Amino acid sequence: MAGFMAGPTNLYTVGVCNGILQKMGILEEGTSVFVGLPFRLILWIILTVISIAYILFYAERVKKDPSRSLMKEVDVSDLILEHDDNVTFTGRHILVLLSILVAMVMTIFGMQKGYDGVKWTIDDVSAIFLASALFSGFVGKMKPSEIADAFLAGAKGAIGGAMIVGFARAVYWIMNTAGINATIVYNATQVLKGMNPIGAAIGIVLLVSLLNGLIPSGSGKGALLSPIIIPIAMELGLTSQTSVLAYQFGDGITNMFWFSYGTLMIFLGYGKVSIQKWWKFFVPLMLIFFVLAAGALIVAIHTGF
Structure with missing residues (x-):
C-alpha cells in the first residue's frame, strides 16, 4: 500500500497521469513518466516505515494482551496449515x-x-x-478429484469478495455507460475553483478519495480525472507534478478502505476478517496517512515540486 501510494514507479497512477499530460502538451514529450522520482522515493520510505511501525505496535499490544485483538472472537483454527517437518x-x-x-x-x-x-x-x-x-x-x-477439492478449498474464501466485486463492477458499468461518472467528476471538480494552492491540493486528495469508492481502478480514475483536475489545479498555482501527487494520495490512501476494492475483499475473506473489524484496524492508519499527505503536499508546493 505504501509503495502504491507513494508511487515512485507506479505505472497505474503516476505513469498514466503523466502519459496523459504528455499528450495534452503539459509535460514535454520524451520526459520520463516517472519524473519526480527522488521526492516520491523519500515519501515511500517514510510511508513504509510508518506502516511497519503501526503493524508492529498492534502486534506487540495483542501479544501482551490477547483480549485486545480485533479477531479474538473469530475461530481461525482452520487457517493453520498442517505440515510435516520430515518431508x-x-x-x-x-x-x-x-x-x-x-x-x-x-x-x-x-x-x-x-x-x-x-x-x-x-x-x-x-x-x-x-x-x-x-x-x-x-x-x-x-487425483483429479483431489485437485478439484483443493481448488474449491482455496477459492471458497474469495467467493464473498468476488460477488461484491461483481456487483461493484456492474454499478460502475451502468454509471459509465450512462455518462453518470463523467457528470459526477465534472461537477465535483468545480468545487476546486477559487481555492488557494494548499486548499486545492488537499481538495484533490479528498475528491479522489471519495470517487475511489465508485471507480476503484487507479489507471481508470487517472484517465478520467487527470484531464479535468490537473488543468484546474495548475490555474490555481499547483505544478503538474504536485497535482499528480495529490491524485496519488487520494487514490492510494483509501484503496484499502472501500469495499469495492476487489483485492482487499478477497483477502479479508480468506482471513475471515469482517469489513467492520478491518475498518477498526485500518482507519487510524488511514487518518495518519491523510495528515502525512497534507504535510507532503505543503512541502511540494513550497519547493515547487
Whole structure:
C-alpha cells in the first residue's frame, strides 16, 4: 500500500497521469513518466516505515494482551496449515517450483510484449496460472478429484469478495455507460475553483478519495480525472507534478478502505476478517496517512515540486 501510494514507479497512477499530460502538451514529450522520482522515493520510505511501525505496535499490544485483538472472537483454527517437518525435498518439488517460475516469467513477458503484438490481459494470466496449478497437482500425484477439492478449498474464501466485486463492477458499468461518472467528476471538480494552492491540493486528495469508492481502478480514475483536475489545479498555482501527487494520495490512501476494492475483499475473506473489524484496524492508519499527505503536499508546493 505504501509503495502504491507513494508511487515512485507506479505505472497505474503516476505513469498514466503523466502519459496523459504528455499528450495534452503539459509535460514535454520524451520526459520520463516517472519524473519526480527522488521526492516520491523519500515519501515511500517514510510511508513504509510508518506502516511497519503501526503493524508492529498492534502486534506487540495483542501479544501482551490477547483480549485486545480485533479477531479474538473469530475461530481461525482452520487457517493453520498442517505440515510435516520430515518431508524430503524431491525432484517433484523442483518441478512444481519451476512451473510457478515459468508462469511468472510468461506473465511478465506477456504483459510487456504480448503475442503477435497483442498484450495479455488478466484472463490470459489467469489461464497460465491455472495451467501451472493443474500441472503441479499431477506432478504431486494428486487425483483429479483431489485437485478439484483443493481448488474449491482455496477459492471458497474469495467467493464473498468476488460477488461484491461483481456487483461493484456492474454499478460502475451502468454509471459509465450512462455518462453518470463523467457528470459526477465534472461537477465535483468545480468545487476546486477559487481555492488557494494548499486548499486545492488537499481538495484533490479528498475528491479522489471519495470517487475511489465508485471507480476503484487507479489507471481508470487517472484517465478520467487527470484531464479535468490537473488543468484546474495548475490555474490555481499547483505544478503538474504536485497535482499528480495529490491524485496519488487520494487514490492510494483509501484503496484499502472501500469495499469495492476487489483485492482487499478477497483477502479479508480468506482471513475471515469482517469489513467492520478491518475498518477498526485500518482507519487510524488511514487518518495518519491523510495528515502525512497534507504535510507532503505543503512541502511540494513550497519547493515547487
